[in-house]
Amino acid sequence: MIKKLTVLLCGVCLSGSVMAKTQAEFQTYLANLKHEAIAKGYDSKLIDDAFATATYKEKVVSADKNQPEVKETLETYLPKRVPQWKIDRARKLYAENKDVLEQVAKEFGVQARFIVALWGLESNFGAIQGGHNVISSLVTLAFDGRREALYKRQLWAALDILKSGHITLDKFKGSWAGAMGQTQFMPTSFNAYAVDYNNDGRKDIWTTKEDAFASIANYLKQEGWNDSLTWGRQVQLPENFDSKYVLVRGTKTRKQWLEYWNDSERSLADWQALGVRKADGSDLPNVDVRAALVMPDDINGRMYLAYDNYKVFMHWNRSYYFATSVGYLSDRIGYPKI
Template sequence: MKKLTLSTLALIVSASTMAVSGHVNAYQAESNQASEQTDNVEQKFQSYVEQLRKEALEQGYTQDTLDRAFAKVKYYQRAVELDKNQPEFKLTLDTYLPRAVPDWKAQKAVEKYQEHKELLDEIGEKYGVQPRFIVALWGIETNFGSYTGGFDVVSALTTLAFDGRREAFFKKQLWQALTIIQDGHIDPEQMKGSWAGAMGQTQFMPSSFMSYAVDYDNDGKKDIWNSYGDVFASAANYLSSVGWRDDVTWGRQVQLPEQFDTSLAGLDTKKGLAEWQKLGITRMDGSPLPQRDDIEASVVIPDDKEGRVYLAYANYDALMRWNRSHYFVAAVGYLSDRIRFPR
């Protein structure tokens, strides 16, 4: 075996040191560049905030409102990343529903329904919305108020407006968030929500808050963060305002005949239950559909004919106004059924 001389060893150590040094220098250069880019974004963001403040003053917001709302405004890189890379779930309803509505959540929904039954019944009667749907929405949106999001809403909306891809939309939401603050419904530091600015236990965007939030407990604030009365009534008011019916359910899972024409599927096609039955659609157990002439429904196939298929009633359409996702609506409907028929 050939021995290394001291001079050869020194050359090897020197080369290794130079290589390591090169890597370190490259890393430091990249790090410095990233830091400069971050500083540049922060400077541009703060300039944008100043521009927004001037514009808001011109629109009639008070200096006090703006000072409070923007006192700790910050740029959320995470909000931009989430907005650009919203996940596409490669699931079917059969795999999604057990995740969205596990047994523990269904049990908790029944417990919450019983805990707030008097208040829920009162609100349900006033707005014409079955209480089980209020609880189901509450459970799916924020796990019954236990997770409403930790983002500062003003910062999140300002960040997404600054990002520029949907500036007009997020600026509109920001102005309405400022109105909510100026009207005294919530202090800015308590105005927490999702990365996109959805707020409180109902996860209302500011525009939905302005249109549908309710001060049910009459304390002068529409508090969808802390007041059960305001939370439940706001959800019920939303549903009532978009065509909810309290005399029907949301829909039902059905069986299609072998040769069903799938071009008839979709919420734009409405037929009476008798018409769908003539086309061979039955309940899951093969029995006839309900004999009601006052119900029109659509066939909804979220995955394919081999997966779950629903007859969607008017309340399905109302839930789609809340969140335009068939999976979301199916989860809310499924949880409402678990409350109605606890196991």
């Protein structure tokens, strides 16, 4: 018993020693970041204030390295990601915010139901935005080193947000990874797409719904959204369908994935000739639209003909499950045109 207690205490001491060393290394890293920020031209007071809040967050590193790898299929994922209560709430909030949503939709050329779907899936309609100090999260993740260049870019972008006065330091909160606000934009996405829709001088995706709606719409529009189309549709395949036509999941770079998509696209008439039908067995729409055949799981799982707007979802988050869940929720809010 005494031996076990001694081993346990030694383990605690060792853990404390490792953490003390890590904290010391973190402070050195933080000092170097300050010098780098000054060299980039950031104001010394901004740097001092922002970095004074930065602490090493072991939980952030743990979350980054140990993201869950639960085996999912769309059959299990969609009911959890888009339960009936979320559909009901999406419809209710659409009705409550109809005037501003439809104004934003008209100005940006993005159907309002897609704005609401992304709002709901990213932050539960603004209710879950994360309580982590954004600067601490980004500095911790850069310090960890696995994706240092990525998180340093996010850190500089975060300083730009503070410098521009869009949010105060005490309210600069987000997810453990640095995603922020009702839109869950990373700092670089904020700087590229966020909109001050109510013209109060701040792009406030945290507390101002109008800014959040317009920022979502602006993201989609800038990435090529076409409001004459929907996102895609679930389809059924004929027996012995040749799998070479199917766009499968993979770890390709974004450029490779887009090339793969473009090579896989066919007209709806071509898919009709190959025996592809709507989920209810009826013919595909007789319109001049191109689509790729997406297989989120395997040949026995759900299949979708995905239009160009699906690619925009994949730019937001390159996951077939995510993209399909956005489309699925948007359809439950209001049915598509094509």
